[in-house]
Amino acid sequence: MARGSTAAPADRSPASASKSAFLWVFGAVFAVSVALSLRTAQVDPRLLVEGSTLANVARFVRGLFPPQLSREFLGLMLRPALETVQISVVGTAIAILIGVPLGLVATASLTWRGVLHERASRVARWGLGFVPYVVSRGALSVFRSIPEYVWAFMFVRAVGLGPFPGVLAIGVAYGGMLGKVYSEILEGVNPRPLETLQAAGASRLGVVLYGLVPQALPNVIAYTLYRWECAIRASALLGFVGAGGLGQQIELSMRMFQFDEVLTLLAILFVLVATVDFISGRIRAWVV
Amino acid sequence: MARVAAVRRGRPTALWVSAGFGGLLIWSWHGTRVDLGSLFGGEGFRQIATYVGRLFPPDASAATVRDAGVGALETFAISLIGSLLAVVIGLPLSLVATRTLLYHGILYESGPLGPVSRALRIAVYALGKALLNVLRTIPEIVWALIFVFMVGLGPFPGVLALGVHTGGVLGKLFGEVLEDVDPGPLEALQGTGASRFRILVYGVLPQALPQFVSYALYRWEVNIRAAAVMGFVGAGGLGQRIYVAINLFHDHQLLTLILAIYLIVTLVDALSAYLRAQLV
Numbered sequence: 001m002a003r004g005s006t007a008a009p010a011d012r013s014p015a016s017a018s019k020s021a022f023l024w025v026f027g028a029v030f031a032v033s034v035a036l037s038l039r040t041a042q043v044d045p046r047l048l049v050e051g052s053t054l055a056n057v058a059r060f061v062r063g064l065f066p067p068q069l070s071r072e073f074l075g076l077m078l079r080p081a082l083e084t085v086q087i088s089v090v091g092t093a094i095a096i097l098i099g100v101p102l103g104l105v106a107t108a109s110l111t112w113r114g115v116l117h118e119r120a121s122r123v124a125r126w127g128l129g130f131v132p133y134v135v136s137r138g139a140l141s142v143f144r145s146i147p148e149y150v151w152a153f154m155f156v157r158a159v160g161l162g163p164f165p166g167v168l169a170i171g172v173a174y175g176g177m178l179g180k181v182y183s184e185i186l187e188g189v190n191p192r193p194l195e196t197l198q199a200a201g202a203s204r205l206g207v208v209l210y211g212l213v214p215q216a217l218p219n220v221i222a223y224t225l226y227r228w229e230c231a232i233r234a235s236a237l238l239g240f241v242g243a244g245g246l247g248q249q250i251e252l253s254m255r256m257f258q259f260d261e262v263l264t265l266l267a268i269l270f271v272l273v274a275t276v277d278f279i280s281g282r283i284r285a286w287v288v
Numbered sequence: 289m290a291r292v293a294a295v296r297r298g299r300p301t302a303l304w305v306s307a308g309f310g311g312l313l314i315w316s317w318h319g320t321r322v323d324l325g326s327l328f329g330g331e332g333f334r335q336i337a338t339y340v341g342r343l344f345p346p347d348a349s350a351a352t353v354r355d356a357g358v359g360a361l362e363t364f365a366i367s368l369i370g371s372l373l374a375v376v377i378g379l380p381l382s383l384v385a386t387r388t389l390l391y392h393g394i395l396y397e398s399g400p401l402g403p404v405s406r407a408l409r410i411a412v413y414a415l416g417k418a419l420l421n422v423l424r425t426i427p428e429i430v431w432a433l434i435f436v437f438m439v440g441l442g443p444f445p446g447v448l449a450l451g452v453h454t455g456g457v458l459g460k461l462f463g464e465v466l467e468d469v470d471p472g473p474l475e476a477l478q479g480t481g482a483s484r485f486r487i488l489v490y491g492v493l494p495q496a497l498p499q500f501v502s503y504a505l506y507r508w509e510v511n512i513r514a515a516a517v518m519g520f521v522g523a524g525g526l527g528q529r530i531y532v533a534i535n536l537f538h539d540h541q542l543l544t545l546i547l548a549i550y551l552i553v554t555l556v557d558a559l560s561a562y563l564r565a566q567l568v
Contacts, residue, residue, distance in 0.1 A: 019566075034368065034372065036365070040362055041444060041446070043369055043444055043447055044444060047440075048439065053439050056439075060437065082319065085316065086319040088316075090316045090317055093317075142550060145557075146550060147553075150516070150530060153531075154534070157339060158338075158339035158340075162321070163319075240520055247429075251521075262430075
């Protein structure tokens with residue numbers, strides 16, 4: 001995402017004509033979708049300045065302060081806070097267990113295309129390479145397209161309340177994301193060293209271990225750490241559907257209009273997220 | 289070579305970090321009472337398999353499919369308007385929360401600010417930053433709960449929740465882009481005697497725009513997923529229907545709804561990728 005782009009100079013090539021045609025079409029479609037969406041989403045700014053809304057805002061803001069800092073409450077929240085960290089760690093670990101094998105198989109250059117397979121037979125390339133490749137791509141796509149909350153909700157139904165369904169939900173949803181990004185990283189490596197190794201007579205495993213892995217590892221580690229940062233946020237909120245952690249407490253306090261407790265819980269969440277971000281950021285800076 | 293040396297020097301640290309993560313994992317494993325043995329082979333796996341089996345086949349009756357379609361449209365609308373609102377909130381805040389635009393750097397080299405004006409601008413900057421932090425720190429689903437409390441049930445609080453949270457995220461990302469623009473064109477403009485406002489409009493924003501679009505599209509992909517679960521707290525879309533289907537054990541309808549989520553999320557991902565290729 002963060003790519004260093006600068007403004008393109010205005011050119012007069014034919015491409016710019018088709019681009020401006022595209023912009024017109026895009027603009028029209030965009031305007032229509034926004035107009036329709038405003039209606040579908042029942043957007044009504046008047047609601048924001050209605051008396052009852054303003055009264056609720058005042059009640060909410062007043063209720064936040066002072067935050068609930070009694071020793072009893074903080075003591076009760078310690079376990080859910082730690083549980084949130086634990087869910088994120090184990091969830092990410094399971095995501096790696098799911099993402100690595102699926103990601104490897106979902107990498108075209110490892111299973112059926114390019115340098116490694118120049119000498120493989122046609123049948124081997126398609127039967128042993130292409131079919132598993134398509135299947136694992138499909139699995140990864142399903143895993144990551146269904147949000148972790150929906151996974152958590154279903155796992156709660158399947159295995160009961162508690163942290164376990166939260167772990168599974170993060171494992172599956174993030175496994176899908178890790179697998180996809182791992183395969184993108186592996187596709188993106190520079191093929192030169194692999195070709196050199198192969199020319200030197202290295203076996204396929206040798207090419208992977210000494211050519212591919214060293215190039216890909218820093219990015220793989222960095223992205224996994226980034227996902228851990230996302231996982232701590234997610235695991236804090238999976239409690240909304242009964243999967244342990246702080247979320248359950250936030251929802252309870254919110255529903256009972258105990259806004260002072262909500263403020264404390266949000267502060268705890270902030271500290272947890274900031275700590276994980278800090279640790280992960282330090283390690284990322286050092287790895288990449 | 290410098291890299292090799294760095295890696296070699298870093299080796300004890302690598303060991304420590306790995307050991308730390310190992311410890312963290314064992315502690316967490318213990319704490320969450322995860323039992324992989326029972327998951328792969330035993331009780332847990334059978335429970336999941338039974339549950340998945342119960343979901344099939346998806347309910348393809350006209351009523352359910354129509355309901356899923358309406359929910360998907362609503363989710364799409366929430367994500368689209370929510371993301372737009374986020375740009376509307378994030379863009380002005382990012383301008384205020386960028387040091388190089390407000391009081392520091394190239395723009396202020398030729399005509400330094402008076403002390404009062406400078407102090408005021410620093411205060412505005414600090415306020416903008418703090419506001420962005422608050423918006424960003426509170427997760428969208430908590431914002432959704434808050435807005436449901438304030439304006440009532442329905443998709444509108446979902447839109448507000450996405451707009452406010454994502455506004456904070458985009459404000460931060462936009463600010464980073466603004467601070468990183470190439471100073472060359474700004475200096476050239478300054479050389480022509482352009483005002484600060486003109487330098488912003490003709491020098492800074494054209495450079496930043498492609499990345500703004502790219503970030504906004506990326507957040508749209510995040511938001512379609514978030515919009516799909518807003519309904520869990522009463523903020524409309526597919527989530528609300530999924531919540532009902534799970535709680536009432538309407539398993540076949542649930543599968544239809546999940547397929548709808550998969551389709552709408554995949555569609556938005558593809559759209560976003562296409563637009564990024566065309567626009568950026």
